[in-house]
Amino acid sequence: MKRRQYLHYSFSSLLALWVSPSRLFADSGKNLSRIESIESTWKALARKDFKILDAWPRISVSKKDRMTKFSLLEAHILFEEGTEKPYSSPYNSENRAGIYVCRSCSLALFSSEMKYDSHTGWPSFYTSIPAHLAKKTDYKLIWPRIEYHCVKCGGHQGHVFNDGPAPTYERWCNNGASLTFIETKSA
Numbered sequence: 072m073k074r075r076q077y078l079h080y081s082f083s084s085l086l087a088l089w090v091s092p093s094r095l096f097a098d099s100g101k102n103l104s105r106i107e108s109i110e111s112t113w114k115a116l117a118r119k120d121f122k123i124l125d126a127w128p129r130i131s132v133s134k135k136d137r138m139t140k141f142s143l144l145e146a147h148i149l150f151e152e153g154t155e156k157p158y159s160s161p162y163n164s165e166n167r168a169g170i171y172v173c174r175s176c177s178l179a180l181f182s183s184e185m186k187y188d189s190h191t192g193w194p195s196f197y198t199s200i201p202a203h204l205a206k207k208t209d210y211k212l213i214w215p216r217i218e219y220h221c222v223k224c225g226g227h228q229g230h231v232f233n234d235g236p237a238p239t240y241e242r243w244c245n246n247g248a249s250l251t252f253i254e255t256k257s258a
C-alpha cells in the first residue's frame with residue numbers, strides 16, 4: 072500500500088470514530104426521503120432475469136465449496152474476513168447502472184445509485200439495500216471498526232465508516248472481490 076493511500080485510509084478510519092453533532096441537524100427531510108427512495112427502488116435497477124428474493128433461508132458454504140468455487144482472494148475475503156489491496160478492483164471505476172450482489176450467494180447488496188467515489192481505493196457506497204447486510208464490531212486494529220456480512224450466506228463484505236457524503240455520512244467500504252456487478256441492461 073502506498074504511504075499516501077495508507078495515511079488517507081488510517082485518517083478516514085479515525086474520522087469514523089467521530090461524528091459532529093452538527094451533522095445530526097444538517098440534513099433536510101428532503102435529502103433523507105431521497106435516500107429512502109433509493110433504498111426502496113433498487114429493484115428497478117436489477118436486470119430483468121435477475122431473481123429478486125424477498126425471503127431466503129440462511130445458507131452455509133461448505134469448506135469444499137470455499138476451496139473449489141472461489142479464487143483464493145475471494146475465499147480469503149468472504150470467509151476469513153480478509154481485505155483486498157486498495158485500487159485493485161475494477162469496480163472502483165464502475166459507473167454503469169445496475170446492482171452489486173454477493174459474490175458467494177448472489178443476494179443483492181447495493182445499487183449503482185448508492186455508489187460514489189470515495190478516493191480510498193475500494194468500491195464505496197453511501198447506503199445499502201435495507202436488511203441485506205448485518206453489522207458486527209471488529210477489533211483487529213487498535214480502534215474498533217464496524218464490519219458487515221451478507222445476511223444470507225454470512226460472507227464478509229467490508230467495513231462501514233461515518234465519513235461518507237451527506238445525507239447519510241456513511242461509507243460502506245466494500246471489497247470488489249466479494250461482489251458481482253450485474254448491469255441493468257443485458258450485455
Ligand SMILES: [Zn+2]
Binds near residue numbers: 177221222224
Ligand atoms: Zn452472500
